[in-house]
Amino acid sequence: MKIPKTADIAGIINKIAPVALAEAWDNPGLQIGDPAAEVKRVMVALDPTPDVIDSAIKASCQLLVTHHPLIFKPLKSISTATVQGTLIQKAIKGGLSILSLHTNYDIARGGLNDLLADKIGLSNCVPLKVTTTCELVKLVVFVPVDHVEQLRSALFPFAATQGNYRDCSFAAGGVGTFTPLEGAEPFSGTVGVLAKALEERLELLILRRELPRAVKALLAAHPYEVPAFDLYPLLNEGEKLGLGRIGRLPEPLTLGEYAGQLRRVLSAPALRYVGDPSAKISKVALCSGSGASLLHDAARSGADLLVTGDIKYHEARDAEDLGLALIDAGHFPTEIIMVQEITERLGRALVAAGYTDCQVKACRTETDPFRI
Numbered sequence: 358m359k360i361p362k363t364a365d366i367a368g369i370i371n372k373i374a375p376v377a378l379a380e381a382w383d384n385p386g387l388q389i390g391d392p393a394a395e396v397k398r399v400m401v402a403l404d405p406t407p408d409v410i411d412s413a414i415k416a417s418c419q420l421l422v423t424h425h426p427l428i429f430k431p432l433k434s435i436s437t438a439t440v441q442g443t444l445i446q447k448a449i450k451g452g453l454s455i456l457s458l459h460t461n462y463d464i465a466r467g468g469l470n471d472l473l474a475d476k477i478g479l480s481n482c483v484p485l486k487v488t489t490t491c492e493l494v495k496l497v498v499f500v501p502v503d504h505v506e507q508l509r510s511a512l513f514p515f516a517a518t519q520g521n522y523r524d525c526s527f528a529a530g531g532v533g534t535f536t537p538l539e540g541a542e543p544f545s546g547t548v549g550v551l552a553k554a555l556e557e558r559l560e561l562l563i564l565r566r567e568l569p570r571a572v573k574a575l576l577a578a579h580p581y582e583v584p585a586f587d588l589y590p591l592l593n594e595g596e597k598l599g600l601g602r603i604g605r606l607p608e609p610l611t612l613g614e615y616a617g618q619l620r621r622v623l624s625a626p627a628l629r630y631v632g633d634p635s636a637k638i639s640k641v642a643l644c645s646g647s648g649a650s651l652l653h654d655a656a657r658s659g660a661d662l663l664v665t666g667d668i669k670y671h672e673a674r675d676a677e678d679l680g681l682a683l684i685d686a687g688h689f690p691t692e693i694i695m696v697q698e699i700t701e702r703l704g705r706a707l708v709a710a711g712y713t714d715c716q717v718k719a720c721r722t723e724t725d726p727f728r729i
């Protein structure tokens with residue numbers, strides 16, 4: 358029986374949504390709790406509300422994973438005269454740690470904005486506003502020919518995606534030489550004798566931030582006592598990540614038709630839109646939650662429409678002036694979709710890491726605070 362600790366789960370979440378990608382003002386990561394505490398049950402929710410925290414404690418969960426962080430500004434006191442203080446006390450008393458994602462998950466490849474883009478039928482999506490360009494490093498490793506596949510699969514999780522291609526690598530054969538010295542325990546060859554080995558030069562582009570983990574994986578998967586490998590800094594522009602997405606519909610729809618379609622797929626009770634309902638829409642920008650700040654980025658990128666939530670009156674007027682259609686599908690409907698997704702991804706990752714005695718369940722009681 359292998360039970361994860363809070364820190365192990367934080368590590369898994371950090372692979373899904375690296376904290377380093379978050380906006381400077383944001384505060385993802387462990388909000389409350391003990392990194393060394395064992396976690397047998399996890400609940401996933403959008404918001405750390407009093408009801409959600411109660412139901413996580415009632416369900417005997419030791420960890421609550423939320424999209425929105427509980428703590429944004431530094432606290433000067435934890436008083437139970439405030440809602441936040443009460444929640445902190447309640448969580449600590451109930452033995453519940455709280456771990457949050459947020460803009461790191463919005464920005465991450467395969468994160469909330471990609472999930473929303475998929476849900477609303479967009480393809481060939483790229484970030485709407487680039488916030489991070491991931492630095493790249495070329496990793497070259499020399500490996501006996503019959504161990505190339507093993508090395509390749511160990512390193513692929515850290516390789517950079519290039520455009521719409523992943524698992525990119527190159528290999529070419531050659532001959533490696535070495536003389537094992539006294540005290541060596543060579544994989545092949547004899548101490549004191551010059552050995553020649555058929556090797557391949559395997560090269561991949563690795564994300565700079567993944568380099569320590571990639572080198573660790575290389576050392577674990579390589580058969581040699583002292584693997585030969587080189588790391589090259591690169592001037593190539595790295596993978597671009599950012600807020601929002603822009604992509605295309607498989608075929609143009611009118612704004613009215615598409616608004617109806619979105620209401621159904623997002624299970625929104627209603628949505629508001631700005632623009633001519635008969636206007637043809639094919640290039641669509643989106644931002645889950647509150648994305649009005651991306652209005653001008655959407656217009657500049659040539660989008661016909663921006664789908665987001667939390668649109669204010671004057672922002673709607675600005676969109677009219679820019680000739681950009683808007684759909685305000687609501688903050689909750691555009692983000693609640695993360696609950697099912699993170700529940701499944703975390704569950705799969707725990708099993709893959711051998712933590713078969715940790716259950717992950719989705720919180721099913723959250724509702725949109727706005728009613729129609």
Ligand SMILES: [Zn+2]
Nearest residue numbers: 646647688692
């Ligand atoms: Zn949000």
